[in-house]
Amino acid sequence: MYVSLVELAERPGALELAQAATPERFRTVDAALLDALLRDQDVSSWPAEEVEVAELTKQAIAAEVDAAGGLIDGFLARRGYATLIAAGYGDAERIGKLTERQLLMYYEAELRRQRRARAEFLTDANMAFAGGKDAEQHLKALLK
Template structure:
């Protein structure tokens, strides 16, 4: 994971949600406490080997979703000419990675797509990525592709003088 860490995902959307959507469909969801420990690299010695294996499998699913999200983001950024992978990673990119990966993990969600906040966040991320690819949006102050102010060529042009110095002396 280049643009987001497992710890970032433990913060938001959180281990509880991730344990529900990343566990294999035929299994009971991984205990959220175990998922939290797995995401943060904590102690998992109180769980059985089978439970830890299920948590590791869920983590692989999360990592796969993040890898897909990062590939999608890289595709948009490459179109604009960014050197990939980004380093340092702007917070915007971390947020978009989270939103897109979360959308991929919620593949079996139910409800109306037009009111689903996960779908809305995914679509918003794609809109911003398209704006970046089109050159209409910047990643912020540390944007490596944005033109630096010192590189901007400023030229001033003006018409010839209407009055000469001699004509203006009359007004003194």
């Protein structure tokens, strides 16, 4: 699991989670109740009906965390993980804490950097093959 329910209670916080994850057929769950559930604290002071809705909300949050984890694991297993580590974005633990958006943003940025490097190499190779004044000027520009 890339993020715990307690970490989510901290950030983005129970209020935002309650607004986003309460099943639509119910009134938004009390943020304090959801916060207590996410932290495995006592909820006996709340009415049973509210606790039931909060439990459904907690289950929805956990399901989304699991789904996001599966997406991240699939992405990392295919290609992103090794690419990001090799590019210096951190170790497995740090990369594992990135959001889906961050993973994709960093991965796409690294692919762009690699494509630019390949294009520059191709230009360099073409200049070297062609020779002449253009190649000399290009080499001087590279050595500045």
